[in-house]
Amino acid sequence: MILKAFYRSMLVVTGLVVAACQPAPTAEANVTPPDETAAAAPSDSPAAASGAGPGDGSAVAQAAVATDRYPALGIFFGLLTEPERVRFGALAEAELCPCEGAVASLDACLQAEDVCMLALSAADLMMRMIKESASDLEIADGLRQSLENARRVHTFNLEDTPYKGAENPVLTIVEFADFQCPHCRHVAGVMSQLMETFGDRVRVYYKHFPLGSHPQAMQAAIASRAAHRQGAFWAYHDTVFANQQQLGTVEDATAMLVGWAVELGLNEERFRADLADPALAAAVAAEREEGMQAGLQGTPTLYVNGVMLMENYEVESLTEYLNRRLAE
Numbered sequence: 001m002i003l004k005a006f007y008r009s010m011l012v013v014t015g016l017v018v019a020a021c022q023p024a025p026t027a028e029a030n031v032t033p034p035d036e037t038a039a040a041a042p043s044d045s046p047a048a049a050s051g052a053g054p055g056d057g058s059a060v061a062q063a064a065v066a067t068d069r070y071p072a073l074g075i076f077f078g079l080l081t082e083p084e085r086v087r088f089g090a091l092a093e094a095e096l097c098p099c100e101g102a103v104a105s106l107d108a109c110l111q112a113e114d115v116c117m118l119a120l121s122a123a124d125l126m127m128r129m130i131k132e133s134a135s136d137l138e139i140a141d142g143l144r145q146s147l148e149n150a151r152r153v154h155t156f157n158l159e160d161t162p163y164k165g166a167e168n169p170v171l172t173i174v175e176f177a178d179f180q181c182p183h184c185r186h187v188a189g190v191m192s193q194l195m196e197t198f199g200d201r202v203r204v205y206y207k208h209f210p211l212g213s214h215p216q217a218m219q220a221a222i223a224s225r226a227a228h229r230q231g232a233f234w235a236y237h238d239t240v241f242a243n244q245q246q247l248g249t250v251e252d253a254t255a256m257l258v259g260w261a262v263e264l265g266l267n268e269e270r271f272r273a274d275l276a277d278p279a280l281a282a283a284v285a286a287e288r289e290e291g292m293q294a295g296l297q298g299t300p301t302l303y304v305n306g307v308m309l310m311e312n313y314e315v316e317s318l319t320e321y322l323n324r325r326l327a328e
Helices: 001-006 036-040 048-052 082-092 106-111 117-131 136-151 182-198 217-230 231-242 254-263 267-273 277-295 313-328
Strands: 010-013 016-019 163-166 173-176 202-208 301-304
Touching: 001 254, 010 163, 082 106, 082 117, 082 136, 106 117, 106 313, 117 136, 163 182, 173 313, 182 202, 182 231, 182 313, 202 277, 217 254, 217 267, 217 277, 231 254, 254 267
Parallel strands: 173 202
Antiparallel strands: 010 016, 163 202, 173 301
């Protein structure tokens, strides 16, 4: 169970680890944990062979898979048990690499020095699904859906959505985030830096995706919407992230959220009334549903001109990406 939670909280990106807050499955109690006896079995045992999946006659499936077979996956591939690594290798051999123009298998792509984000995302999904004891058919279907979603152009409702940046943008970024997600706090700083460079050509919209595992995230999202009604969304957004650790120390964050609004000079009476307005809770819920429909797997997630951004969410990587897109 610890490893399952671990894999849900991490994404492997170009040899680095980019953390992401991810929702737990809705049917967690029904997930069958890996068989401990199978985990202890040698790779040439029946238990290992039976879990190899498609391509179990291949060289990968017939021998133990080294923990460093896929350097781009770092330590995370090594955290799979030996039978799980054998199964991963067999599945990766059976899948075509999703990188543009690739004709090799996913297994071959993941061994290359320069691995595209689509392949890394596929590997992350495959590792998580193997840890959750998904069947080969479920994994294949999950990979197909993930690839389709990564290439799809999504349309979002941006009416009354807080934004900053260019009035006539060349590129539009839609960010889905959770105020209690520490990785969203980090990316908030990244986006602020990017706006200093690209604010005359790029516009960023902020949408809410509060996770059930973060009890105060919904309250904070509604509060930021209340601040938005007084024209102070971004100031409030920055305040919440700056005080994120405090937010997680209380069961009811109302007093804290109101206090921050007062500190920013907002009208307290109006702010309290807006906190209780069911329309704001409905707006946050609608944004979360938009994220779900767009195939969002966790926070933060960015979409550029409607397409999910498959890049490392760091200043250098995003600067390079935006320069490349703006030059097109």
